[in-house]
Amino acid sequence: MAMADGDERGPHPVEPPGPDELPRLDSLREKVEYMVEKTFPGQKISGRVFAELVRDRGGSLSHSYFSNILAGKVTQPSEDILKALGLGFGVDWRFFKEESEVVDDVVAGLQFLAKRRTGEISGLAGRGLDDDGLPPELLRFALSLLEDAAREKSGPEGQSGGNDSAANHRPAGPAA
Incomplete structure (x- = not known):
């Protein structure tokens, strides 16, 4: 059965991942x-x-x-x-490697470095770090705080956020 031009079946275009999403890297x-x-x-x-x-x-x-x-x-x-x-x-x-467990860690680290390069992150102090550096969960948390802060800045007429602002977020676990 012939199809009209433009009506071909095939893969649907995939939108690139948003800033909060990790890209899907399978192959x-x-x-x-x-x-x-x-x-x-x-x-x-x-x-x-x-x-x-x-x-x-x-x-x-x-x-x-x-x-x-x-x-x-x-x-x-x-x-x-x-x-x-x-x-x-x-x-x-x-x-x-196929089905690697470190893909998300590497991608989160690269996103962190990109934000550092663009000035979205100006500094970071880590205490009690081992030779492996910041754990990926902490990198993702830091990125989420930056994204919250950026959304807050771009709010209506530059108004600051309320109680749900990034400044009020605290990591789970014992208090520092």
Whole structure:
């Protein structure tokens, strides 16, 4: 059965995630594309440049293999390749594993850094941190406070919020 032009069936367009939503990154290609976009914003990174970056950081990845990942031709790379990707992007290599538990942590950290770069976050003091830094839950909480504050600022005629403002939110747990 023929279909009229414009009436073709196929995937429906998906809206990009909103500022409060974490992007859905299922495939290796999606994860690598996301990391390229966030690590090198506005830049076109060739396979050769990325392979050289990995090599400079002590890893090994061929430029053609990286290009094949971006083309979606590689879906089941070895652990060594995943570790090389982690070195190149400066993130935990497990981010690139299938069904990784660290994807949300890495994405939350990148969102935090982006807000720091744009000036939405001017400083952060952490007490009692270990070598792993801020836990992802705390990063998400900090981001939610910033988003609440931004919404409050853009309220009607610059009026400040009421009792539900970001300044009145406190993390669960023992008082500091």
